[in-house]
Amino acid sequence: MNAQHKNIPVRLAGLDDGLHTFHFTVDPAEIELPPEFDRSVEVRVDLDKTHQQTALHTFVNTTAVYPCDRCLRPVALAVETDFRLLYVHDNSAEIGESDEDIRRIDVNHPVIDLSSDVRDAALVQIPMRRICGEDEEGEPLCRDAIPPERDADEHPRVDPRWDKLRSVNFDQ
Ligand SMILES: [Zn+2]
Numbered sequence: 001m002n003a004q005h006k007n008i009p010v011r012l013a014g015l016d017d018g019l020h021t022f023h024f025t026v027d028p029a030e031i032e033l034p035p036e037f038d039r040s041v042e043v044r045v046d047l048d049k050t051h052q053q054t055a056l057h058t059f060v061n062t063t064a065v066y067p068c069d070r071c072l073r074p075v076a077l078a079v080e081t082d083f084r085l086l087y088v089h090d091n092s093a094e095i096g097e098s099d100e101d102i103r104r105i106d107v108n109h110p111v112i113d114l115s116s117d118v119r120d121a122a123l124v125q126i127p128m129r130r131i132c133g134e135d136e137e138g139e140p141l142c143r144d145a146i147p148p149e150r151d152a153d154e155h156p157r158v159d160p161r162w163d164k165l166r167s168v169n170f171d172q
Contacts, residue, residue, distance in 0.1 A: 006111060006113035007026055007030045007031050007113065007115040008026060008031065009111050009112070009113055010045055010047065010111065010112040010113075012111070012112065013111075017049050017051060018048070018049065019047070020047045021047070022044070022047065023042075023043070023044055023045075024041075024042075026040060026115075027040060027041075028040070028041055028062070030115075031115040031118060032119055033064075033122060033123070036064045037062060037064045037079075037122070038064070038065050039063050041062040042061040042062060043058060043059070043060055043114065044058070044061075045058050045059075045114065046058075051089070052090050053086060054086070054105065056086070056112070056114075057082060057083075057084050058084075058121075059080075060079065060082065060121050060122055061080050062079045062122060063076050063077060063078055063079060064079055064122075065077070066126070066130045067130075068130060068131050068132045069131050070132070070142050070146045071140075071143075071144040071146050073132060073142065075131070077126060079122050079125045081124075083117065084101060085101050085102075085103065085117065087102075087103050087104065087112060088102065088104055089105050
């Protein structure tokens with residue numbers, strides 16, 4: 001990605017101290033979300049700026065469509081999430097290694113790009129197991145017939161990381 005091109009730019013230059021709200025509508029491909037994200041991503045940023053720092057509360061809203069693990073019927077997954085970040089303006093401020101959500105703003109180029117944060121927040125909303133749903137008895141709500149070889153209950157998806165382990169013969 002071009003470093004100069006920011007997909008979700010929050011520009012702090014010229015912004016008065018106080019509360020501000022920004023809205024963005026982003027093409028999922030622009031922030032490198034997979035094609036299963038088939039609708040634009042709505043982003044709202046509530047921002048509180050002071051002389052020393054800018055606190056951001058970002059809300060992400062979109063949908064992704066994945067095939068059901070059982071019947072392959074497309075399942076629309078609502079993606080609604082939010083996250084908080086803190087940017088300090090003061091170059092002398094100490095930031096601990098563990099403070100992942102606290103960052104330093106470049107005072108000469110005070111633009112925060114939220115693209116990768118929004119992408120990561122959206123992706124973690126997609127569950128590993130994607131099915132049409134289950135009723136109260138735990139029976140699948142799939143309306144299409146489930147091919148037996150795809151029935152997730154009889155053929156649980158195997159984590160490929162276990163393949164190496166399973167090939168080890170522990171009897172030797
Ligand atoms: Zn299904």
